[in-house]
Amino acid sequence: MLRCFAMKAKPANRPRLSQKLPRRHLAVILRRPADARPAPHQYPVSNLQSLDIVCAEWFINEELRFTRISQTGAGTVTTFSRTLINLGVACAFALAGTGTKSQTIAPLRVGSASVSTLNYARSNAGYWGLGNLILEPLLVLTKDGKMGPWLAESWTQPNPTTYVYKLRKGVRFSSGNELTAADVAFSLNFYREPGSTNAYNFPATLKSITAVDRYTVQVSLSEPDAAWAVAPAGPQLGIFEKAFYEQHESSFGQPETGVVGTGPWQLSSFNPTSGAELTVNPHYWGGSVPIQSISWKFFSSESSEALAFRAGDLDVAFPSDRRSFAATSGVDLKTAPGVTNQAQFTMNTLVAPWDDVHLRRAVAYALDKPALISAYGGYAQPVNTLIPPTMLLQLGSQEEVDAALASIPDYPHDLGKAKEEMAKSAYPGGVDVTLAVYNTPSYVNVSQAIVPQLAAIGIRAELKVVQDAAWVAEATGDDRKAIHAQFWTNGAVSPDPGGANDSIIGSRNATAGNWNVSNWSSAEVDDLIARGRATTDPAKRLQIYQLLLTKFAENVPFVPLFLTDEAVALSSNYSWSSFDSYWNQHGPWALELEIKQ
Structure with missing residues (x-):
């Protein structure tokens, strides 16, 4: 069993790893935000005779202290409680016999077909990959197939036709403005307007979506509807900032404007012919985001995307013509049985x-x-x-x-x-x-x-x-x-x-x-x-x-x-042990990636 003690950190700051760790190699593991993963996950660890876990603690007076826990002969390591991430605690695997040089994480490079807009009412082509990292839903699907909290920290069903969602307080858009129930109600009502390509997510039984107070959203149905319970977990219902939409109504979601969300990353540039650049959201509510930037390139064909992967220009791709892509790129695809x-x-x-x-x-x-x-x-x-x-x-x-x-x-x-x-x-x-x-x-x-x-x-x-x-x-x-x-x-x-x-x-x-x-x-x-x-x-x-x-x-x-089947191509820089059939319904998918060092 692994235990960490005296975890008392300043949430706003990321800890700095000590330079007093001779013969240690620190490998970074990416994680999703707190509370969204109700059960611990296992990450494989190979070629270990002894595993040292070093937990860094950042105090208000900037004193850095370490508690070192050793587990001998381990083949796997269970991830620490996600609350440690929210406290700003960094956990690193320390492997004996390697150097101590710190590493800068290079931008994540992703390829896909072109995305023309991030306005999901006009086209829902962008939500599964690119938009998933910028706009977040109220709920997510957990690994065991249940609903889990995300932007909503809790929800209740006081009667068969009413759902009440309580938002996390202090969640901020990349603009710095706080997420409120008004943003959520506006986003969902926008998506369900007649003619919206996203309207299919809303049942005919839906009567209203309203902001009850600053942090409470109520959904009312005309009659009981079992399917609504899971509807807010769809990535296609990502929440955007109401004020930003009102300022850019005519061009909302378009390349010259983009969208503003609460996700781990924000748009820096967006060109439907070439791609998009994403940088970390400095206000992200879910803790530190190890991948600081993402370079997303659009391709006119999957064959050209596969060639770029073969040349080492991409780290992640989600091919549709899997056999051709695998043959051209030379990569073994990671797959999961198809359901969706x-x-x-x-x-x-x-x-x-x-x-x-x-x-x-x-x-x-x-x-x-x-x-x-x-x-x-x-x-x-x-x-x-x-x-x-x-x-x-x-x-x-x-x-x-x-x-x-x-x-x-x-x-x-x-x-x-x-x-x-x-x-x-x-x-x-x-x-x-x-x-x-x-x-x-x-x-x-x-x-x-x-x-x-x-x-x-x-x-x-x-x-x-x-x-x-x-x-x-x-x-x-x-x-x-x-x-x-x-x-x-x-x-x-x-x-x-x-x-x-x-x-x-x-x-x-x-x-x-x-x-x-x-x-x-x-x-x-x-x-x-x-x-x-x-x-x-x-x-x-x-x-x-x-x-x-x-x-x-x-x-x-x-x-x-x-x-x-669901399939992803990964470069040798990354692994994705939790990849499954619902990979884009567990929250921002790039938070699941594990960086190989």
Whole structure:
């Protein structure tokens, strides 16, 4: 067991490590802010015969004292209580036989596709990576799948339709102004305005979001909604400064203006063609931030990003075409089993020929999922239902989930059955169609693989490549009939089984600004969606979702194809032992990185 004593430090200052430590090599471990990680985590330590933990204590009179604790023969070290970080205590691993030179941490170098704006009401493309480091949510998802505090230090549900969030006091934006309930209420209400690309995160049951007092936010629902409990933990609901928005309303989130948040880093520059530069937020509430700057570079293609990684110009990347990126960059990707990102072939049921259910069932039988996974670049597993079985385990045991799924119609790859369904359709002799393709390599590769699979049953497809802005405009536009059938991947907006894919189903989301691109629903389906959210009883919810999944399987507005693994490329300068399927829902992700020295 490890113990540190006499931890009494001045929170505003970072401790300075003593120079009186001969033959010690100090390795830095990055940590997330206090209170957000309820359980200690393990970090591997190799080649150790003896591990010395040196805890630095910074007193008001600037006297630096050390308490040295030794653990012999250790293979792992449990991280110290996060409260030590908030006290300004630095814990370092001291390894015998090395030098004492202090090291300056170089800027973290990250690569990605271009981000056009950090205004999440106009585009939500930036929240997962870049925006995640600047704008923070009220809550986060903990490693054990529960809700944890972040900007809200606590929350209660005084009745089934009311949630009350108490904010941390003293949290400041990078501008130096204090975070208040007015900022939170304004941000959330801004995101849910009609036409916002972020509106899908807010259920129809939401009545109001109000600031009760300086540090209290109240959310009122018209009826109980189980999915709302986890909604505030989404990184896409990052809180921004109200006053900054009001000063820059017309250009908010744009490159010339940016955003102001409470995160560990702030924007220094932002150019949609080249990248962004981030520096540490001097007012960050969560303790010291070891990485003082981040250089974020945008790439026009993932192949050029992979080449930059190979050349040693990047430290972190989140590739979508994993196999190609790994081969080109020469790096072994760190992966985690997929839960949140589902690949689908979706069909617009408002227009011919996709309005024919027999043709849609024929497509479901014709698509060869393993072959499409290969075209995607691997790093994925087949899936047959909109709500993945792993998510349903929140509502029942493995046996109960298996029993619920057993009665749901399935569509294994079977050309014979596909042709039988085509014969029943209005197009027994085949039909010509156009498929939209979002211009990213993995989407293009899978779409090209889909074309011959559809041709085998008489559906002759032509591909239409669409750029980012045009793709979003079509998918969320007023003209719902203009949406093309297409392959896409849909990221879950919530870890809740009912809320995860809520944004792409139901009549409510088959409207402008929303993402039900199949435009299929029914009164019965809408009722099942509402009932699944209105109860918190796990057994009842499992039964409801069994019925809902049956309706989707019978009508096939889209074909679930596979769940993509989460993957990250890391340079030899960093490791990320806590990387998992929800890596961007645990708070600012770069705080999880471990620096190799």
